[in-house]
Amino acid sequence: MNEPKTPNLGLNKIDRSSPSTTYFDLDKYLDQNWEKVDDFAEQVQGKAEETAAQVSAIQERLDTEKRRTVTLEPRLQVINAERASAFKLEGIKGRTLVNLLGRCGGMESLSGLNAIRSNLSLDLMNKVDGSSGLKVTVNSAASPSAAGVATVSLSNFKANSFYVLIANVKNGNSIEGANIGFGGDFGGPYSTFVQTSDKFVTVWVKKKVSTQGSGIIDFAVFGNPNQYGYFDSGRLYEISESEYNALDSMNPEQVALEYPYVDSVQPVLNPYVIRYGENLLPPFYEWEISTSQGSYTLSSPYTISISNTSTTWGQYARYYVPVLIGQTYALSVTISDSGVNESCYMYACDASKQRVGNKITNRSITVPAGASYVEIVVNTVDANGAVVGLFTFANPIFNIGNEAKSFKPRKDVMHTLQTDLYADPVTGENADEVFEQGGQYYKMKKWYKVDFEGSRITSTILGNKSGFKTLYPKLEGANYGYSSMAASAAVKYDGKILTWGSHEAIADGWAIDKLNNNFAISVPNADSGWGDAYTPTVNEIKAYFMGWTMRNMSASNYNDPTNASQKTWTPIGYSPPANWNSTWAHLRTSVPVNESSPSIKDGTISSYQLVYQLAIPTVEPITSEGQLTLIEGDNQVEVGTGIVLRESMKPAQGGNGDWGINIVSSSINTPLKNKAALIMKIYRNSRTDNAWSVVTRTDGSAYGNQRAYSANASYDPSAAYSVTYLMLDTFPIAPFVGSVPDNEKALLTNLVQDIQQVNARMGLMESIKIYRDQENLWGAL
Structure with missing residues (x-):
């Protein structure tokens, strides 16, 4: 017989309907029931404690802000985020690199290089950075197995100082190879020999210099006559003892x-951080497309149809994705029509985008050593070669991990800052710093840079020396309050590093006289053209610092205008043509006081630049754009420098009707302000304009490596165009130090702060608009 029980705890109940219930069972109806009640209470208490712990954890996540410190290092990296969140930048510190070789190590010119048992030439194909590399060929004057050498002579080695010499070297056909080192009286040391002839190899050598004085740097090829090697990106840095x-x-x-190549003196300039999209592949209109024996159509940004009419060559589109060594990536693409699996494949490539491994037709790759890119190719081929027909490729995705994810468009985010950040060139101390306050970024400015423009000179004192003149000019608006003579650097117009404090003893020295508010610079007569006995006027001194050298057309020694019957000025760095006269386009017969020379405008020379530590730091606001956000999971992040944001540009129309940007030719000239390594975005009226095609050109027709063009039908002559791009010049890179939210409270705090800052900025913009509208109204009245 089933006895009655309570429905939840199962307590025994008395069956009052049964005639057999004649007595009260204490054990059954009391003890057993109390034990069940007690067991239940224990369970309730345990659940309550568990619930309290969970509530406490939730309460802490909602009440206490927690953040995780994250340092984004220079170059490419993968950062894992537990949740989608915004990166809060908390600081960037400056750095200064002073390449004591000036511009010589860039191998863009033979100026400053001396040939010893060698012939020197610039090679446009064998290079690492810039437009060219240096080819050193052992000449016939060298005995067998001798060294042909390119040398750079320097005069500013310091006593008891430490130096590192670095270069990229590639052997041509020399029997022993090529190396770099401390030559002349130094007698070494030298780097290891490079015998690799298929790529450039980084080599370095270090030296402690005991006594102050001059020295020679060697770029040497060891071999028989007519054997050669290549050099690029040579740099010599003074470093600290710990480094x-x-x-x-x-x-x-x-x-x-750690020690990248820079021209002369460079700070961290315009730093940026990019978080690439979960899909690392952009739309097909950003791919390189080759259809010389076929055609293609883009039915959508991520769908391309390629037709092929050749049985010999495939028609293709490809894209190079920056990758990390040892990281695994997966690829997926939808292929239809004539396409087969072999129509999409990958190659690992080195830094110069040369393939370093076999074709990969499966859908994942672990990046091997020596690779910097993965080349993704879609092609009109199958396993047997080219196929005539139509191939359609859609929705490509290349992502971090072993397996491809579902397709989504690439969405990069970027945070950029427009500023320069210096520090002590040797110790790294007293660095400029970036900080954020109220949504605005500021710089604690501890260093001061002067572009020594001749038009700003207000007066000067002159000292005549043998072979040079010491000038003591005042510069309008300059800050003369330096704090340390040692922590300074100065660059001549040709990139040569000037020597501090030697301005009265030798040419190419400099100093600051902060008591009298002037600079001191010693100028060689060979550069200025003034001659020992000539006393230049203030305007003629201004002209020199604007990039002009004085000449005498009527004298056989046209570099010495003493008692000249006809003084003239020509651009520094420009050689007059044979039988030059007053009709030469670059000649000036009156002193060019307010006109920069063509050699400054075309970048072959620059103005003098002086950098020194301020006695009293200042704070100044800086321009920023964007915000870095991280997606949940792995994020591919790049930290770099040298970005230019939304530079205004007026395109020009070529003879074929297309409009061009950053083109340098006889018919169209639209260079950007700086040589461009990569054109990232073009804007029309502040909105991204995808009608432009960006092409890489290293034949001199682009100012840098890339130029862009747009069909006439897509161009709006009434619109305002601007360009965001990376400069071709290289600069030191600094880490981005910041944090990411680690709980909900931090996420909510970020959200509230962002809304407050947006509202404040919107209010300011509205106030400015109202003010301008009122100005226009009163102006109309």
């Missing part, structure tokens, strides 16, 4: 990353 000692534990790639 000097640390070099022995670094491999060449780490040395190259």
